[in-house]
Amino acid sequence: MSELDTRIRILEAATTEFAAVGLAGARVDRIAQLAGCNKQLIYHYFGDKNGLFETVMTEVMSDRPPEVFGNRADFADHFARKCDELDKKRTWTRLLMWEALAGGDGPVVAEERRRAFVGHAAKACERAQAEGQIDSGFSPRYLVFALFSLMAMPFVLPQVARLITGASPSEPAFRKAWMDTVGRLLRRLGPMEATESAEDSSQPDG
Amino acid sequence: MSELDTRIRILEAATTEFAAVGLAGARVDRIAQLAGCNKQLIYHYFGDKNGLFETVMTEVMSDRPPEVFGNRADFADHFARKCDELDKKRTWTRLLMWEALAGGDGPVVAEERRRAFVGHAAKACERAQAEGQIDSGFSPRYLVFALFSLMAMPFVLPQVARLITGASPSEPAFRKAWMDTVGRLLRRLGPMEATESAEDSSQPDG
DNA sequence: ATTCGCGTCAACTATCCGGTTGACCTCCCG
DNA sequence: CGGGAGGTCAACCGGATAGTTGACGCGAAT
Structure with missing residues (x-):
C-alpha cells in the first residue's frame, strides 16, 4: 500500500x-x-x-461547488439539477456550517480559489441579463447569493424546513413542492413593465 | 439574591x-x-x-421568531425590518445551526410551539393571496420557507455571503444591496400574465 | 542480505473536564 | 436560640482523549 x-x-x-x-x-x-x-x-x-x-x-x-446559474434558458430546470447535486454533497454543506460557527464571517481557507468559483456564476448571470432574460436591475452577485440561499437552506437547516413546510427535505414531496416554488420565483426574474411601484432600477453596487 | x-x-x-x-x-x-x-x-x-x-x-x-410575512402591503419593507430583528437574535440562529448539525431533520425541542409560529406566517401569506397581492399558485408554506431562507442565510453562512457578494453581512453596504435584491424578488410575487412559459398554476400540495 | 520506506502495535503521559463531596457561610424565620 | 434554605469554596475522582515513545514487521530495491 x-x-x-x-x-x-x-x-x-x-x-x-x-x-x-x-x-x-x-x-x-x-x-x-x-x-x-x-x-x-x-x-x-x-x-x-x-x-x-x-x-x-x-x-x-477547493472542490467546485454547484453553480447556481447555468447557460441554459430554463433556470428552474438547471436549479433543480444543481439541487440534486448539492444533495449528494452533504459533507460540503456541513463543513460550511462548522466553518461558519467557528469563524464567523472572517477570512476562510482557500479563499481565492472559492472566490473564483463565484466569478463563473456571476458571469452567467450577467450574460442572462445582457440577453434580457433577467432584469438588469439585479446585482449579479447578490442574485447569485439569493439563489444559493434557496438551494442550500433545505440542507443547512432541514429541521426548520420540515417545521415550516411539513415535509422533510429528504422526502420527494418536499423536492417537488420546493422546485415548484423556486421555479415560480425564477420565472419572474425578467424585466418588469413598471406596474405598481415606480422605483428606479439603478444597480445598487458593483 | x-x-x-x-x-x-x-x-x-x-x-x-x-x-x-x-x-x-x-x-x-x-x-x-x-x-x-x-x-x-x-x-x-x-x-x-x-x-x-x-x-x-x-x-x-419557544421565543417567537421574526415573522417573514406581515399584514402590510409592502413586503420588502416588512422583510427589511424583520431582517434587522433577526440580526439581533444571533444566538437563536446559531442554536438553530447547532440543532441542525446535531440532529439532522429529526424531531426537535418545542416542536409544537414552533409549528404554531409558522401558522401565522402562512396565514398572512394566504391573506395576501386572497387579496391578489401574491400569485395564488404559490404554496404558502413553501413561500414562507423561501423568505425565511433569504432572511436567515446571511446570518447562517456569513462567510459564504462575503465570498459571493464581496461584502460582509455586518457591513451596511451588504444590507443595502441585499434588501434591494430581495425587494426586487418580492415585488414580483403577484400573479403573472402568461408570458413565455404557459404552465399550469395548480397548487403543488397542501 | 542489508537497508529503508511504510506502516503496526501496545503502552504510556499529561491534561482536560464532567461530575461529586463535604465543610462552611449567611440570612431569615420561628 | 435553632434550623433550614440558598449559596460558596476548594479539593477531589474517574474517564476520555490528544499526543508520545520505542520496539517491531514486511516488502522491495540496491
Whole structure:
C-alpha cells in the first residue's frame, strides 16, 4: 500500500468525521479506525488534529461547488439539477456550517480559489441579463447569493424546513413542492413593465 | 439574591456559551464563571450538562421568531425590518445551526410551539393571496420557507455571503444591496400574465 | 542480505473536564 | 436560640482523549 493511498484514506475518514461532529467533537482514534490505520500515522502526516482539520477544509473547499446559474434558458430546470447535486454533497454543506460557527464571517481557507468559483456564476448571470432574460436591475452577485440561499437552506437547516413546510427535505414531496416554488420565483426574474411601484432600477453596487 | 435570579443568570450564561461553541464545546466551569456562581449550582438546578442544554434549547426555541410575512402591503419593507430583528437574535440562529448539525431533520425541542409560529406566517401569506397581492399558485408554506431562507442565510453562512457578494453581512453596504435584491424578488410575487412559459398554476400540495 | 520506506502495535503521559463531596457561610424565620 | 434554605469554596475522582515513545514487521530495491 503506497503512502499516497494511506494519506488519502486518512483524509477521507477525517472528512467524514469532521463533517459529522466538527473539530471539537472529532476523535483522532475514530478517524484512525475509520481509515484503517493507527493514529500515529495521522500525527506523522498532518502534525496534529488542527493540521488535519485545515487540510481537510482546504481540500473540500477547493472542490467546485454547484453553480447556481447555468447557460441554459430554463433556470428552474438547471436549479433543480444543481439541487440534486448539492444533495449528494452533504459533507460540503456541513463543513460550511462548522466553518461558519467557528469563524464567523472572517477570512476562510482557500479563499481565492472559492472566490473564483463565484466569478463563473456571476458571469452567467450577467450574460442572462445582457440577453434580457433577467432584469438588469439585479446585482449579479447578490442574485447569485439569493439563489444559493434557496438551494442550500433545505440542507443547512432541514429541521426548520420540515417545521415550516411539513415535509422533510429528504422526502420527494418536499423536492417537488420546493422546485415548484423556486421555479415560480425564477420565472419572474425578467424585466418588469413598471406596474405598481415606480422605483428606479439603478444597480445598487458593483 | 433569590433562587430565580440565579437560575436565570445560569440560563443566560449557558445560552451564550452553547450558542458560541455548541454542546460539545461548552465548558461547565465557563458557564458558572459567566453566571457568577459555582458549578455545583448548575448541577443542582439542571441535573447535568445535557439537561441544561435541553432547557436552554426549549427556552430559546419557544421565543417567537421574526415573522417573514406581515399584514402590510409592502413586503420588502416588512422583510427589511424583520431582517434587522433577526440580526439581533444571533444566538437563536446559531442554536438553530447547532440543532441542525446535531440532529439532522429529526424531531426537535418545542416542536409544537414552533409549528404554531409558522401558522401565522402562512396565514398572512394566504391573506395576501386572497387579496391578489401574491400569485395564488404559490404554496404558502413553501413561500414562507423561501423568505425565511433569504432572511436567515446571511446570518447562517456569513462567510459564504462575503465570498459571493464581496461584502460582509455586518457591513451596511451588504444590507443595502441585499434588501434591494430581495425587494426586487418580492415585488414580483403577484400573479403573472402568461408570458413565455404557459404552465399550469395548480397548487403543488397542501 | 542489508537497508529503508511504510506502516503496526501496545503502552504510556499529561491534561482536560464532567461530575461529586463535604465543610462552611449567611440570612431569615420561628 | 435553632434550623433550614440558598449559596460558596476548594479539593477531589474517574474517564476520555490528544499526543508520545520505542520496539517491531514486511516488502522491495540496491
